[in-house]
Amino acid sequence: MDNWVKKIRKRTNLVAGTIVFLIIVFVAVFAPYLAPTHPWDDADLMISELPPSGEYLFGTDSKGRDILSRVIYGSRISLSVGVISQLINSVIGIVFGLTAGYFGRLWDDIVVAVANIMLSIPSLIFALAVMALLGPGLINVFIALGLTNWAYTCRITRSQVLGTKNQNYVKAAKAMGFGRCRVMFLHILPNIFGPILVMASLGMADAILMEASLSFLGLGTQPPVPSWGGMLAGAREQLFTAPWLSIFPGLAIFITVLGLNLLGDGLRDLLDPHMSETK
Amino acid sequence: MISYVLRRLIQFVPTIFGVTLIVFFLLNVLPGNAAMMAGGKNRIPPAAQKLMIKKWGLDQPVYARYFKYIKGLCTADLGTSFISGERVTDVLAPRLWPTFKLAVIALAIACVTGIPLGFYSALRQGTAMDTVTMIGAVSGVSMPQFWLGLLLMYFFSVYLKILPTVGYGNGDPKFIILPAITLGVGYMALLARTTRAAVVETLSQDYIRTARSKGISDLLINRRHVLRNTLTIILTSAGLQFGSLLGGTVVVETLFSWPGLGTMMVNSIYYRDTPITQGCVMIIIVGFLVINLLVDLSYALIDPRIKYQ
């Protein structure tokens, strides 16, 4: 156990990623206590486009709203999109990947074919198509992103199952007459959970980036809900007059996604000794 | 080898078919909706709606329309726009070249910088340079493109005033610099990470130890033994990740008002012009599939295990 502590400490990326992630969670949970003003009710055209100052740390936007408050509340959108859509992804991907890998035969062929078709559609393009169908809105973003990346989880899960299925401890479990569900969920799943966890944290980063992109394009979360991507949508026009509008929401996305990517990398190094011996 | 190439080519057909199926049904499951929303937020009188529904054949069942669409695809007919009534192919044709140019230049920037960086980093594992490069790479992967674009725009156009902000500039090369860099950076970072991982993995192989035991110089080991093996791994993952670059064109084109397929697609979604959206999606996906097909075919040249299959 001592070694685990040592190993985790040596992984700077894991530690940094975890800290960033915890900070984002903290900010999202306690947003009402941290934000100086309400993110959209306190619009006041008298104070529009003020540069960052002691009073408005991040400045104000064209409608006179405090950018710091909006960035703080924006963490709730990003985090919920990341968690919920990745949860949908993981459940679909794990169920299909596990059953396809374990049962094989026709079911496997079908799942692999569908997953391959899904993988041949660039994720953002697919998400855009789903948004075109459903129309904008936060709930629709959950659904669109939840349906987008499951094929990656499915592929990883399936390949892990194929590798684990022939491990002798699985054969031994079969030889002792254990049922299929017991073997799949109690013997195989716990042993392939590492790579799935890695996928999940990288997938969350991806989902957050995609939500920001969708909102930037005006097809994601709708105003006045303070999505980080949406806040940047109009920023280009004010680049000459109020560049700070572009800085802070983007920085927030960047740091959050970076944190999750570091977390994913760190987990991979930790859980996959094959890859980690290099550091 | 011929059998391998043939097999890959034939596998291409059902994939395309599957993709059209998914895309078509995704965009057409709500038949009335498209007509209702056609023309954007301006509501159309019910009488006109009925007329439009009839005109576009939206009263037919989805599968019938799908077969019609497939039939059209075979003759390179992507349908007609709901808004302008023009043929989709005519609308999209002038948009192809700007997007293609943007994607290729971004790809070139990414490959020329990303692969050497990853290689360099792997060979100097654990050094400060390696750490800096890899922090840079993970940052590049995490960077939202529209934000990076805004920052570049601010620095080069607003602050230094040496490059134009947005637009196509009638093909003036100055205009493509910022969009191409913006689009390429994420992909470059991906390539650098993939390359580093592949090289590190290869370096730990037994046959590299064998090469060392033969007294061959490090340069030759890296150039010949490592590179050759790494190439297949990089190509595979570069092909799969190419989708992120194509998806990025939508964002980057919108940010830089670049007259390509991406802006067209976003606009068509605003205006509920389904045939146009569909056309854009299909073209982008086919581009992605073709790239991956080329990647797979190139294995046959690199890996003898496939050649002799």
Added chain:
Amino acid sequence: MKKKYPHDVVSSSGNIGSAAENPMLSVEDLKVYFPVETGFLSRRREYVYAVDGVSFDLKKGETLGIVGESGCGKTTTGMAVLNLEQPTSGRVVFKGQDITDFRKLSTETQLQLRKEMQVIFQDPYSSLNPRTSLDKILEEPMKVHGLYPSPGERRDRVAYLLERVGLTPSQGKRYPHSFSGGQRQRIGIARSLALNPSMIVGDEPVSALDVSIQAQIINLLIDLQSEFDLSYVLIAHDLAVVEHISDRIAVMYLGRIVETAPYDRLFVNPLHPYTQALMSAIPVPDPKARKNRIVLTGDVPSPRHPPSGCAFHPRCPERLAECSESAPGLLHKGQAHHVACHLVR
């Protein structure tokens, strides 16, 4: 620790292996083929002929050793007996019951059979679930089969098993990664005993272990056999290990048994040229015994394209013309010694 050894049968009487009484396990003309992907566009289906007509019996309390080189089908035979591989054709009869179509049997029968037949694997590192503690590894099968229903009984049983294989019950809370290879193999053996089976198939149970550890495990297996009243099918490539443990030995080559005999007969009088070559190829740990070996030429052919006639004929130093034409059947040469070779009539 003093060990009592089961009395050794020095002279094997002729009844070993004879079908005088009902055998515990009887395998008849077992075939296991694996389909392989062939070239694209070709309609022809190809197979790996992993096991191609194997027959043997196993009596209660007996140890049958199956030896052969990699690719000879010995492991597949073992897995087919346990129904971890589906036989393509042939019959597997266990305690008088035909179990070839395992999946068609009722669930209770399947469970009952699983309980009776257990397995020990070669690689002690992949044979234990890394996320399960020792106690759980041993308790889970008991729970599933409803043996030792009360937790107290189960705990006692686990403690007993651990002690019996040379571990201490206090180690039960630990996970497999904290044990060495030899200790893991002990855990694997304890697991195979958890259900009180009557037959154990051991797939190369000692070949992955260090020399100094091998002896411990071999001795343990021999001790347990009499104590738990077990029959063994022991698959191995090391003839010396097999001779030490087995009552009867079957030599396999390319999916078929070429010779089978009581261990002492086989050693004194190997009849098949392959058996002779195999024995002569084994390096003897005695420099004085350096000898002129029969060195076979060529490689073992692929089980995808086995040679015609006797599969051994391309490498056989004594082959006859007919060897490439017809495959010899197993001939009884007396005293339970069977051999499949045209030279032996």
Added chain:
Amino acid sequence: MQPAKTVLNIDSLFTEFNTIDGTARAVNDVTFDVKRGEILGIVGESGSGKSVTALSIMRLIRPPGSIRRGRIEFFGRDLMGLSGDEMKDVRGNRISMIFQEPMTSLHPLFTIGLQISEMYIKHMGLSKKEAWEHAIEMLEKVQIPSPEKRVKDYPHQMSGGMRQRVMIAMALSCNPELLIADEPTTALDVTIQAQVIDLMWQLEKEYSTAIMMITHDLGVIAEIAQRVIVMYAGEIVEEAEVNQLFEQPKHPYTRALLEAIPKLGRRTRMGRKPLQEIKGIVPGLYNLPAGCNFYPRCPEARPDCRLSDISLIDLGIRGRVRCPYYQGAKA
């Protein structure tokens, strides 16, 4: 070149691996020499340091491992003092090595012809074409049928035994003075192992190359070696001429090892006696016992064995042994 008696002389070699779990002393004060044209067997179990010793001689130890200290004299010249480029002229050219895993030790994407040619191009400065011709010649020497065809093969088209022959051809191509064979037959089947051992015998006579044969298999050692070094937990515990080692093993570990292996035909001749076990487990290199490393498992251990480190006792012509009680135990 002046015919020297000693090809290689290793003096107090220490090689360590520094990992997150601590420092593993993989090779601990190892001293021995290899004489011209002899086959020296090094035998030991996993973790005994035999492979690390070989890699240390080649100076192929990669981080986190490193050679702490020691001299590796090759014809009187200390390899530790050579520059990287000078060492590359030694590797493959004058000392070459064969590895255990024939399946993974050859580059999968190059023909075997090219992989052998590299040796001639690098060390003899031959042209590609000449090197190719030599490669075919080498394949013929290692008895690969129709070498002019097989030279264009890729490794995946060959069996394990064939690949090991290719490795041998490659290793011997520049006629090295020392060949280090690290478990060259372990991954092979017995009948193929016999072929490879046979081949090595023949080539040894033809090339009069000194061979360092590393294996865990005492049978292989008895077959091929003239002198034997037994290693345990990073240390040499015994060294002796081969007949002496098998007839009069001195160290309790060697004795126990010889008793522990089942020998073909023994049961038939003498009935089944239990194999003599060596109790306990092979010690981890991170926490070696104090005093004699074998003490916890030794059937003949005495209380003072663990008090202080035991040094290797030189018995002159009878070899060396790391046990002060080797005589008492013999009786």
